[in-house]
Amino acid sequence: MTEHDDLQREFDYQWANSTELKEPSARARMLAARWKDNPPAPVPFRADPDPTGPRRSSWISTAVVLGCVAALILLIGYAQTRAMY
Known part of the structure; x- marks a missing residue:
């Protein structure tokens, strides 16, 4: 296999974005757990x-x-007239 195929397999963004279920971030999980008991x-x-x-x-x-x-x-104007005389 070539290096290009390895990189394409490792970073397959189309496959990752086409997933049906996306896991929430750690912060979203933390806030959901905190707000469950105390909104x-x-x-x-x-x-x-x-x-x-x-x-x-x-x-x-x-x-x-x-x-x-x-x-x-x-x-x-006053200062200039006083300076002339």
Whole structure:
């Protein structure tokens, strides 16, 4: 036999995937045994809607940013006019 035939026989994925019964993983077996006597508590689909508190309006943060930019422009313009004299 050639080396190719040995590798094909050793790693026959089509045969392995065509099996009718697939054994669950060790973790799945462990959890099934644990939950048989003590099932887990129900968990809501979504978490708390707002764990950090209410959000501010985007208009407030936009106004703050634009106000800071306007103040910076005025400050730079004032500094340049004072430097000229």
